[in-house]
Amino acid sequence: MSTQPRRIAILGGGVGAMTAAFWLTNRDGWQDDYQIDVYQIGWRLGGKGASGRNADIAERIEEHGLHIWFGFYDNAFQLMREVYAKLDRPLGSPLRTWDEAFKKHRLVCLTEAIDDAWRVWSILTPLMPGEPGTPRIEANVSSALGSLLDQLSDWAGAWNATAARPLVVDNVEPQAIAIGVSSNALSDAPTILARARDVAHTGALVGLDSPAQTVLSLLQRLQVALHEIGAWLQAAGLWPDDVRRLYLCMDLALAAAIGMVADDVVGKGFEVINNVDFCAWLLSHGAQPASVDSAPVRGFYDLIFAYRDGDPARPEIEAGTMLRGMLKVGLGYRGAIMYKMQAGMGDVVFAPLHELLERRGVRFHYFHKLLALQPDASGTAVQEMVLQEQVALRGDVTVYEPLRDVKGLPCWPSEPRYEQFDAEQADALKRYRVNLECHWSDWPQRYEALFHRPLPVKTLLRGVDFDDIVFGLSVASLPVVAPALLERSSALHQCSDHVAAVATQAYQVWTRRSLQDMGWSCAVADGEEPVLSGFTEPFDTWASMDQLLCRETWPEGEEPLNVSYFCNAFAVSDYPPSSDHGFPARCADVVKASAIQQLNQDIRVLWTNVSVQGFDWTWLVDAEGGEGVLRFDSQYWRANVDPSERYVQSLVGTTAFRLHADESGFTNLFLAGDWLKTGLDAGCVEAAVMGGMQASRAISGWPTSIQGEHGW
Secondary structure, three states, X not given: OOOOOEEEEEEOOOHHHHHHHHHHOOOOOHHHOEEEEEEEOOOOOOHHHOEEEEOOOOOEEEEOOOOOEEOOOHHHHHHHHXXXXXXXXXXXXXXXXXXXXXXXXXXXXXXXXXXXXXXXEEEXXXXXXXXXXXXXXXXXXXXXXXXXXXXXXXXXXXXXXXXXXXXXXXXXXXXXXXXXXXXXXXXXXXXXXXXXXXXXXXXXXXXOOHHHHHHHHHXXXXXXXXXXXXXXXXXXXXXXXXXXXXXXXXXXHHHHHHHHHHOOHHHHOHHHHOOOEHHHHHHHOOOOHHHHOOHHHHHHHHHOOOEHHHOOOOEOOEHHHHHHHHHHHHHOOOEXXXXXXXXXXXXXXXHHHHHXXXXXXXXXXXXXXXXXXXXXXXXXXXXXXXXXXXXXXXXOOOOOOOOEEEOOEEEOEOOOOHHHEOHHHHHHHHHOOOOOOOOOOOHHHHHHHHHOOOOOEEEEEEOOOEOEEEEOOOHHHHHHHOHHHHHHOHHHHHHHHHOOEEOEEEEEEEEOOOHHHHOOOOOOHHHOOOEEEOOOOOOOEEEEOHHHHXXXXXXXXXXXXXXXXXXXXXXXXXXXXXXXXXXXHHHHHHHHHHHHHHHHHOHHHOOOOXXXXXXXXXXXXXXXXXXXHHHHHHOEEEEEOOHHHOEEOXXXXXXXXXXXXXXXXXXXXXXXXXXXXXXXXXXXXXXXXXXXXXXXXXXXOOOOOOOOOOOO
């Protein structure tokens, strides 16, 4: 007698959901145990990381935002390394291996407003040993503190070399210089830090015992000295950018190290300081206000959209979560600090995942919009899934084929492949420009008016159509599709109430001018393009993404010389009901107006050849030949307001309400995504992968370990 494999329904196609599918199928004979079906709204995988190719405009890449991977993403790169190895594309295929698809990136830029003028702070980060995604020596919070002190020691050495130069000036008496230098203990910094490091690296810093008090007093002594010499240099007018920036870094690192010891982060974990915002925590441990309000801190807030309701006037993130993330980004990477994808995220990440999983036997059901999850009578299991079938396929099409070849690379189109649809429905979808991915879409109403019947709805039953569910949608989707579950599970309800998700906004411009032609002058070694944060609102993050242009199909002689991506949080205080069909368009209009304003008023800070009279719109590539600002109409912009597109935040005190994958409160509902309690607890690809791994492990026991799951 044969045994029915356990039927697993995976809801959503984002990073968490696809990671769960990968690990559930990542062993021989998995088909004997499981039957896996993925249900996805619209025509593509990706969630917040989706991208598409615009067939009408040179198959250009259109992203939901700006996606760059950090070099500490151990689990995410492990996933990609295995996917590319197992997919084993033919020799000569574009982006055949993971290291062809992801390229090292070293240049990080920040912007500073100094004396009412903007300055660019360019940092060429060093390459580090190792490769992301390979096993590493297990570390703990104590070793993280040790690494921070190692970095401080390097900066102290640089300080003694750098600060000596500007002190020797004609208009300052040598005696005053001598007094200023001798009145501080910075000359002893290497010795002080060496003693502190020795204690930290032993792992003895637990509680405020004698070793911890020793380290604390040493660091506080150094902090007093740093503030003395900093005040003296500034008062003397000896405050050039290199000295000031080194001072900022040392001041922030010292406050962080002092706080880690004083608050016993080493013994109790980063969560012990999650009851306070990161900036307030730094101030409480002696950081100077100017340092806390500096570009390095603002840049990190910008990178992770750390603004309540998307309001730039309300920065907020848990101190422990931010500190852990900053340490991982700056001190925990291998290879390069960042890795740039060499095509769209859909092409580099989700197309290979789709191909491999389909080859393994996972069944994909596109155009299935989840309407509701219902519990059983006891309230302990999910009994029903209600799905809306958004479109009917053509009679001779049994399985929708979502990918399209672009220059030899399987890619997701920016629109559905209408040729596979029922002809009448395809015509209606194109005529009314229906967005099948949108929560506020009027397609159900149009469909009923056109075809005199409602869109088909099917109800899947536990024990018949599914046994277990992997919920791979965003936390923002819970109130929309699972209010009945929230009523039965207090843990899920509290998670939904407290773990916030914020809308984001983005735009892309393709230009006929290179960065240098437009006036970007901060070129550095190795031809690195900038990834920049801390810029003006409402788009404070920018990256030049010229590496993507070769993947597009621009006609000869019309190739852009630069493509730039901009993004930021998007302020929405209240989301209207799904019946307000015009809401997404109104949001998109706001994004467009803000983008035009930034190009006209602020971009000359970065692109100095832009006139003070405004942006030269002829620089934009526009096949339609528009005049003036109308040329922007052929660029790309979007407001990511849909529940599944919103970015998960870590507002103060909210990590305590995050759940592990098996803590939904229902025996057959497993969670996946970056909103779970992963040990990283912040919105990013790495956390989403970790959440998907948790879901697979809760169901199958596989994988047995997840790097970084226990907080470092």
